[in-house]
Amino acid sequence: MAAKDLPLVPGARPGSMAAAAAMERIREQRPAIDKEKCNLCRECLLYCPDAALAIAGGEVRLELRFCKGCGICARECPARAITMVPEYAGDRGLVGEE
Ligand code: SF4
Ligand code: SF4
Numbered sequence: 722m723a724a725k726d727l728p729l730v731p732g733a734r735p736g737s738m739a740a741a742a743a744m745e746r747i748r749e750q751r752p753a754i755d756k757e758k759c760n761l762c763r764e765c766l767l768y769c770p771d772a773a774l775a776i777a778g779g780e781v782r783l784e785l786r787f788c789k790g791c792g793i794c795a796r797e798c799p800a801r802a803i804t805m806v807p808e809y810a811g812d813r814g815l816v817g818e819e
Contacts, residue, residue: 723762724762724763724764724766724767725761725762725763725770726764727767735744738756738793743804747753747788747789747790748804748808749787749790749807749808749809750790750792750805750807750808751783751785751788751790751805751806751808752783752788752790752792752794752795752803752804752805752806753803753804753805753806754780754781754782754783754803755802755803755804756781756802756819757802758800758802759780759781759798759800759802760802761776761779761780762799762800763776764798764799765781765794765797765798766781766798767797768793769793769794770791770793771787771788771789772787772800773785773787773788773789790805790808792805
């Protein structure tokens with residue numbers, strides 16, 4: 722059975738697997754989702770251990786405050802639509818803004 726055929730019953734409440742405040746301190750990379758490649762198969766939602774991903778408005782949305790940057794979503798995406806990008810670079814620190 723494909724992930725997209727599973728009922729939309731989350732296994733965990735978003736962010737319930739870890740304190741959201743800790744994620745900013747431990748995350749070294751974050752997922753970047755290519756909307757052109759994504760086919761909404763939901764595999765990433767199924768595998769994310771922190772329920773940081775959801776489908777809303779016809780696209781995959783990342784709730785960054787719940788993401789610890791483990792990269793499982795990128796590894797499991799069959800369409801290779803997710804790339805992990807560094808959270809920090811050079812002397813200036815944070816790459817992306819919330
Ligand atoms: S990002 Fe990848 S795994 Fe997630 S829904 Fe899109 S194609 Fe599927
Ligand atoms: S990097 Fe890990 S925690 Fe973040 S969205 Fe992907 S699977 Fe979830």
